[in-house]
Amino acid sequence: MKIGYACKLIGVPNSDMKSCLLKNASSEKLTELIKYNIYSLSNIIDYNIENNIKLFRISSDLIPFGSSEVNKIKWWEIFREELLLVGEKIKDSNMRVSLHPGQYTVLNSNNKEVVQRAIADLIYHTRILDSLGLNQEHKVILHIGGAYDNKTLAVKRFAEEFKLLPKNVKKRLVIENDDKIYNIEEVLDIGIKHNIPVIFDNLHNLINPSEQKLSESYWIDKSKTTWKKEDGIQKIHYSQQAEAKKVGSHSDFISINKFMNFYKMLDKDDIDIMLEVKDKNLSCVKCINCTTTSLNINELEKEWSRYKYTILERSHTKYLEIRELLKNKSDFSAVDFYTLLEDGLETEGDSGSYVNTLLHVWRHIKNFASDKEKDNFFKYLENFKLQRTGIKTVKNYLKKLVGKYEQEYLLNSYYFLN
DNA sequence: TGACGTCAAGATCCG
């Protein structure tokens, strides 16, 4: 079993995808962006390896305007070596990657131009995985598309277009149930009929269920039958509804207790789970730690070092509780640890706890900071206390100093994330 | 015609 996250790594510098507006997309600009993005991807893969993350969705933004006429750059030739090196790292670490064109790639559209663009987009996505030198287990995920007042016809168009796709694209393509139009039953019908592996998405299934109200495990088992040996083991998407937000919105973080219930329901190892969640790698590491048998407590201590100031800023009580829990080195529970952590994250901090935490963090650099910097910091702090400036401003200044004096411990911390 | 989703780029505001 692999647990992964999608597209974006949080809290690590030089791991972002850069883009530009269409009107600025000159060849020079695009080449520069592509070079940087491949460098970022390489850094993301390094992070995944260091953190034992074996499943990852590469962002479609890797190549800006990757399937558009405006991008005439033969990036797969220019950056051939760099891409192969990244691919080697993926293979050597037994990582599985994927790509997922968004809701605007519609293969079954009744508009021919839209279909042509969708085909170009699928070719682009496939080309990334091909250029990395990865096998057919590394997939491109697609939704079926629109309904156009006639689902039968729309499904027929999907099948026809699928059959006409280049062979290397077809080999990678997998389909997923969506939140509005095609439910898991309909997607499975297509997948079984045309030999396309199916990804079950739990939240989409909740919002847009099949008329036959069958259990999640029924649909997961049925989806499994669509995964052939050469496709690798079955893959599913897992996410949680963000409370008090629009139906279908992904939660800020994975609630570990809900996840563990789902995981126990699955009751199997031959399945890969892609998490779709706002805090990306953070929840991914959490879920990995909670499903690892005989986890070393060092892993939780590492996590604590990254989260501690975020918790302290919200709740001193929770901070002490978690510290207490980690004192028991022989008998500890990762789920208990993260449950407390989540409680802490959901607590609203007050002015006092913000100030207290700022001072805690300040202690790491006070011996390095110049008199001027010290002056500045305490001026910011005073202004914050008087509500003349926001917490963000103070933290950003502190972040700058932490970067300047290369405080590794704090640079790895989640304290400075927004 | 706007909402939907995503999030960095770009524009503008502010001290």
Place this chain on the structure above:
DNA sequence: CGGATCTTGACGTCA
């Protein structure tokens, strides 16, 4: 002038 904050963009479907 630099940093913070607001707006736009790029995509297709559907109400």
